Amino acid sequence: MAEDKAPKPRRKRADGELSRERILDAATEIAAERGYEGTSIGAVSKKCGLPASSIYWHFTDKDDLLAAVIERSFGTWLAAWQFPDAGTPGERLAGAAAQIAKALADSPDFIRLGLMLGLERRPVEPRARAMFIEVRDQAFRILVDGIRELAPGLSDGHADQVATYAIAGADGLFIAKEIGGDSVDLIALFELHARALYDMAVRLTGEDTDD
Amino acid sequence: MAEDKAPKPRRKRADGELSRERILDAATEIAAERGYEGTSIGAVSKKCGLPASSIYWHFTDKDDLLAAVIERSFGTWLAAWQFPDAGTPGERLAGAAAQIAKALADSPDFIRLGLMLGLERRPVEPRARAMFIEVRDQAFRILVDGIRELAPGLSDGHADQVATYAIAGADGLFIAKEIGGDSVDLIALFELHARALYDMAVRLTGEDTDD
Amino acid sequence: MAEDKAPKPRRKRADGELSRERILDAATEIAAERGYEGTSIGAVSKKCGLPASSIYWHFTDKDDLLAAVIERSFGTWLAAWQFPDAGTPGERLAGAAAQIAKALADSPDFIRLGLMLGLERRPVEPRARAMFIEVRDQAFRILVDGIRELAPGLSDGHADQVATYAIAGADGLFIAKEIGGDSVDLIALFELHARALYDMAVRLTGEDTDD
Amino acid sequence: MAEDKAPKPRRKRADGELSRERILDAATEIAAERGYEGTSIGAVSKKCGLPASSIYWHFTDKDDLLAAVIERSFGTWLAAWQFPDAGTPGERLAGAAAQIAKALADSPDFIRLGLMLGLERRPVEPRARAMFIEVRDQAFRILVDGIRELAPGLSDGHADQVATYAIAGADGLFIAKEIGGDSVDLIALFELHARALYDMAVRLTGEDTDD
DNA sequence: AATGAATGAGGATTCATTCAT
DNA sequence: AATGAATGAATCCTCATTCAT
Structure with missing residues (x-):
C-alpha cells in the first residue's frame, strides 16, 4: 500500500496488472484441473488471495475470466509455435512433431482445459469455448500452410485432412x-x-496427381 | 403414460429396476453434455421425474451414480465391440476402424463423457473416472491382442505402441x-x-525382425 | 401382537422381540452419544442392520423409539437400585453413594442421554424427556424415603433438599x-x-428439632 | 417495506460487526434450547433476519459459529467472575456460591448449552465443545487458587478435589x-x-496436616 | 483500484415418514 | 413380521453476482 514518489501512476497501473495476472494464474490452474463448471470464483479467490469482488473488478463475469485465461495461455503458446522452415520435408515434419510433443509435455494445463472446453456441450456456449476454438483454428491454418508448402501437389481437401489428422493425433x-x-x-x-x-x-499427393 | 380405468395401481412400487434405469438414462444424457461437475442431482431429478431423494435410494452419492453411468454405457459398448477375425490383415484393421468410427458417430455421448472424465484432474479422483480408465484398459488389451494376432512378428513394446496410437487417433x-x-x-x-x-x-515388424 | 398358546407362535414372537431389541440397542448407543436430534432413524437402521421401515413397524415414530430407549434403560437401572437397609446411617449413606458411583461409571450411556434430554428445551417436549423425568422422580422418591428413615427428625422440606442435593452431586x-x-x-x-x-x-435435623 | 422520503441509506453496508452480533445472539438463543445438532443454520437465519449465506460470510461453518457462541458467552461470564477476597473464609465461600447461584439463575442459557456440549460424544469433537472445556478449565483454575488461599494447609490433590466437587455441585x-x-x-x-x-x-486440611 | 458485506438460487445430501407388497 | 421404494422438507454449505464505500 506504500511505495510513493516518482513514476507513481505507472506503479498504480502495475499493481492492477499484477492483480489481474495473479487472478489469471489461479484461474488457469484451477480450470485446467476441473473444467468450466468446476472453476468457482470462490476457489480462484482463495488461491490468488484476492477477494471475490476484486475478481469482478477485473473481469465482468466468470465467462469473461475463463475466456481471458484461454486468450492468454493459448496466445502465448501459439505465438511461440512456428512451422519449421529448414531441412527435408521429413525432417521438418518430425521437427514440428517434436516441438508439439514437447509443448504438450511441458505445459499440459491449458491443453487439458482447452480439450475439456471443446468437449463440453452446454446450453449457452461459453465465450471461453468459442475463443479456444478460434485459437485452434488459427493453429489449424498455420498447419495447413506448412503442409501445403511441404507437399505442393496435395489438393486442398487432402491438405485439410492431413492437418486434421495431425492435430487429432496430437x-x-x-x-x-x-x-x-x-x-x-x-x-x-x-x-x-x-x-x-x-x-x-x-x-x-500420389492420388491427387494421378487424376 | 396411459393406464386408464380400473383401480389404477397408483404407479407406486414402480419396480425399482425401472426407476434405476430411468435415473441412469437421465444422468447419462446430462453428464455427456456437461461433465462431472456440470451434472447436478437436481437436473437429473428433473429430467427423470423422480425426486432427488429417490436418486439416493438407488445410488449412494453423485460419484456412485456417475460411475454407474460409465459402467453401464461403456460396458455395453465394450461387450459389443470385437476385433474383426476374417479377411486380410489390412481389411481387418480397416474393418475395426470403420466399426469404431461408426460407434463414435452413433453414440458420441458417453465417449465425450469418458474423455472429459479422463482429462479432469480433481483432488479426489472420482470413482467414475477410475471406472472409465479401467474400461478403457480392457479395450486396450483387446486391441493389443488383435494387433498381435495380425502382426505376429511385432515385439510387445511395439504392439502396445500401435494400440496406443490406434486409440489416440480414435x-x-x-x-x-x-x-x-x-x-x-x-x-x-x-x-x-x-x-x-x-x-x-x-x-x-520389420524393425523387430531385423534384430 | 397376540401371544397365543402352542410352541410355534413363540418362535415368531421371539423373532420380533429380537429385532425390537436390536433396534433399541442401536438407538441407545447412538442417542447416548448425540442426543435427541442427533439420533437419526437412518443411523439407527445402519447400526442395527434392519431397514428404516422396519423400525417403523416396531415404533410409531422417532419419539416413540427414544421413549422406549429411556424406558428400557432406566427401568432396568432403577429396578437394580435399592437404598441399603443395614448398618449405621453413615455406612448406609456411603453404601448408597458407592453403589451410585459404580452405576455411573459402569453404564454412563443412558445417564448421559437422560441428562441431555433433561437439559434440552424444545418447542414440543419429546415423550422421551417426559419419561426420563418421571423415572428420575421415582428415584427421587426412593431417596427421600431412605433419607427420612435414616434421619427421622428431618422435616419434609429438608429431606427433599437433602435428596435433591444428593442427586445433584451425583x-x-x-x-x-x-x-x-x-x-x-x-x-x-x-x-x-x-x-x-x-x-x-x-x-x-438439628435445625428442625430446635424449632 | 415502505421506503418513504429522504435518502435512507438502504440498510446495506450494515457495519458487519453488528450483523455478526445479531447472528451470535440468535445462535446463542437457539443453541441453548436445542443443543448442537438442534441448532440449524436455517433457524438462526430466520431468527436474525440475515440470509443463511450471510452467516457464512461471518463464520466459516456451523462449528465455527457455535464455538464463537461459547467463546463470547463464557468469555464474558468468566471475565466478570472473581473469587471474593474479603471476609472470613466461610463468608467468602458463601459469597462465591451465592454469586454462582445468581449467575446460573440469571442466564441459564449458555450454561445449559455448555453442559449439553460437554455431555455429547460425537465422532468428530466440535470446536465448540473444546472451547467450552477450555473455558471451564480456566474457571477451575481460578477456583483452585481461591480455595488454596482460603485453606493454605490443603494438599494439591485435595484442593483439586474440593474445586471439582464445588463445580460438580453447581x-x-x-x-x-x-x-x-x-x-x-x-x-x-x-x-x-x-x-x-x-x-x-x-x-x-485436617487430614493433610495430620501426616 | 479495490473490497467487505450481503444475497437468492442452487449445490449435494439426509431427514422422518409412508405405503404397497 | 417385515421391507424395498419413494417422497417432500430440511440439512449444511457454495454459487455467481452486486453494491456501497
Missing part, C-alpha cells in the same frame, strides 16, 4: 499421456505420428 | 468431429487412420 | 467425570459426597 | 433447577453447598 496422444502417465512414451509416439503423417502426405 | 478424431462438426469427414479420416496403422505395424 | 460428579476423564477420581469424590450428605442431614 | 444443582423448575430453591441449596464445601475443606 490431441489423442496428449490424452493417452494424461491417462496412461509414465507408461506412455510421448516422444516415441510422436515420432511414429510424424512418420505416419509423412507417409500419408506422400500417398495422398 | 480419440483425437472424435474430438475433431466434436469441434469441427460437419466439416470433418470422420469416415475418410478413419480410413486414413487404418492405413497409417497398417503401415506402422508393417514397418515396426 | 449428576455433577458424573459430568465432571465425563469431561475430565481419568483425572477425576469418581470413587473418592463420591465418598466426599456421602460424607457431605451425612453432615448436612445431621445439621438440618 | 452443575448438578443447575440441572436440578432446570428439571425441577420452581419446586427447587436454588438459593437455599447453594447455601447448603457452600457449607458442605467449607466443612470438606476443613476436614481435608
Whole structure:
C-alpha cells in the first residue's frame, strides 16, 4: 500500500496488472484441473488471495475470466509455435512433431482445459469455448500452410485432412499421456505420428496427381 | 403414460429396476453434455421425474451414480465391440476402424463423457473416472491382442505402441468431429487412420525382425 | 401382537422381540452419544442392520423409539437400585453413594442421554424427556424415603433438599467425570459426597428439632 | 417495506460487526434450547433476519459459529467472575456460591448449552465443545487458587478435589433447577453447598496436616 | 483500484415418514 | 413380521453476482 514518489501512476497501473495476472494464474490452474463448471470464483479467490469482488473488478463475469485465461495461455503458446522452415520435408515434419510433443509435455494445463472446453456441450456456449476454438483454428491454418508448402501437389481437401489428422493425433496422444502417465512414451509416439503423417502426405499427393 | 380405468395401481412400487434405469438414462444424457461437475442431482431429478431423494435410494452419492453411468454405457459398448477375425490383415484393421468410427458417430455421448472424465484432474479422483480408465484398459488389451494376432512378428513394446496410437487417433478424431462438426469427414479420416496403422505395424515388424 | 398358546407362535414372537431389541440397542448407543436430534432413524437402521421401515413397524415414530430407549434403560437401572437397609446411617449413606458411583461409571450411556434430554428445551417436549423425568422422580422418591428413615427428625422440606442435593452431586460428579476423564477420581469424590450428605442431614435435623 | 422520503441509506453496508452480533445472539438463543445438532443454520437465519449465506460470510461453518457462541458467552461470564477476597473464609465461600447461584439463575442459557456440549460424544469433537472445556478449565483454575488461599494447609490433590466437587455441585444443582423448575430453591441449596464445601475443606486440611 | 458485506438460487445430501407388497 | 421404494422438507454449505464505500 506504500511505495510513493516518482513514476507513481505507472506503479498504480502495475499493481492492477499484477492483480489481474495473479487472478489469471489461479484461474488457469484451477480450470485446467476441473473444467468450466468446476472453476468457482470462490476457489480462484482463495488461491490468488484476492477477494471475490476484486475478481469482478477485473473481469465482468466468470465467462469473461475463463475466456481471458484461454486468450492468454493459448496466445502465448501459439505465438511461440512456428512451422519449421529448414531441412527435408521429413525432417521438418518430425521437427514440428517434436516441438508439439514437447509443448504438450511441458505445459499440459491449458491443453487439458482447452480439450475439456471443446468437449463440453452446454446450453449457452461459453465465450471461453468459442475463443479456444478460434485459437485452434488459427493453429489449424498455420498447419495447413506448412503442409501445403511441404507437399505442393496435395489438393486442398487432402491438405485439410492431413492437418486434421495431425492435430487429432496430437490431441489423442496428449490424452493417452494424461491417462496412461509414465507408461506412455510421448516422444516415441510422436515420432511414429510424424512418420505416419509423412507417409500419408506422400500417398495422398500420389492420388491427387494421378487424376 | 396411459393406464386408464380400473383401480389404477397408483404407479407406486414402480419396480425399482425401472426407476434405476430411468435415473441412469437421465444422468447419462446430462453428464455427456456437461461433465462431472456440470451434472447436478437436481437436473437429473428433473429430467427423470423422480425426486432427488429417490436418486439416493438407488445410488449412494453423485460419484456412485456417475460411475454407474460409465459402467453401464461403456460396458455395453465394450461387450459389443470385437476385433474383426476374417479377411486380410489390412481389411481387418480397416474393418475395426470403420466399426469404431461408426460407434463414435452413433453414440458420441458417453465417449465425450469418458474423455472429459479422463482429462479432469480433481483432488479426489472420482470413482467414475477410475471406472472409465479401467474400461478403457480392457479395450486396450483387446486391441493389443488383435494387433498381435495380425502382426505376429511385432515385439510387445511395439504392439502396445500401435494400440496406443490406434486409440489416440480414435480419440483425437472424435474430438475433431466434436469441434469441427460437419466439416470433418470422420469416415475418410478413419480410413486414413487404418492405413497409417497398417503401415506402422508393417514397418515396426520389420524393425523387430531385423534384430 | 397376540401371544397365543402352542410352541410355534413363540418362535415368531421371539423373532420380533429380537429385532425390537436390536433396534433399541442401536438407538441407545447412538442417542447416548448425540442426543435427541442427533439420533437419526437412518443411523439407527445402519447400526442395527434392519431397514428404516422396519423400525417403523416396531415404533410409531422417532419419539416413540427414544421413549422406549429411556424406558428400557432406566427401568432396568432403577429396578437394580435399592437404598441399603443395614448398618449405621453413615455406612448406609456411603453404601448408597458407592453403589451410585459404580452405576455411573459402569453404564454412563443412558445417564448421559437422560441428562441431555433433561437439559434440552424444545418447542414440543419429546415423550422421551417426559419419561426420563418421571423415572428420575421415582428415584427421587426412593431417596427421600431412605433419607427420612435414616434421619427421622428431618422435616419434609429438608429431606427433599437433602435428596435433591444428593442427586445433584451425583449428576455433577458424573459430568465432571465425563469431561475430565481419568483425572477425576469418581470413587473418592463420591465418598466426599456421602460424607457431605451425612453432615448436612445431621445439621438440618438439628435445625428442625430446635424449632 | 415502505421506503418513504429522504435518502435512507438502504440498510446495506450494515457495519458487519453488528450483523455478526445479531447472528451470535440468535445462535446463542437457539443453541441453548436445542443443543448442537438442534441448532440449524436455517433457524438462526430466520431468527436474525440475515440470509443463511450471510452467516457464512461471518463464520466459516456451523462449528465455527457455535464455538464463537461459547467463546463470547463464557468469555464474558468468566471475565466478570472473581473469587471474593474479603471476609472470613466461610463468608467468602458463601459469597462465591451465592454469586454462582445468581449467575446460573440469571442466564441459564449458555450454561445449559455448555453442559449439553460437554455431555455429547460425537465422532468428530466440535470446536465448540473444546472451547467450552477450555473455558471451564480456566474457571477451575481460578477456583483452585481461591480455595488454596482460603485453606493454605490443603494438599494439591485435595484442593483439586474440593474445586471439582464445588463445580460438580453447581452443575448438578443447575440441572436440578432446570428439571425441577420452581419446586427447587436454588438459593437455599447453594447455601447448603457452600457449607458442605467449607466443612470438606476443613476436614481435608485436617487430614493433610495430620501426616 | 479495490473490497467487505450481503444475497437468492442452487449445490449435494439426509431427514422422518409412508405405503404397497 | 417385515421391507424395498419413494417422497417432500430440511440439512449444511457454495454459487455467481452486486453494491456501497
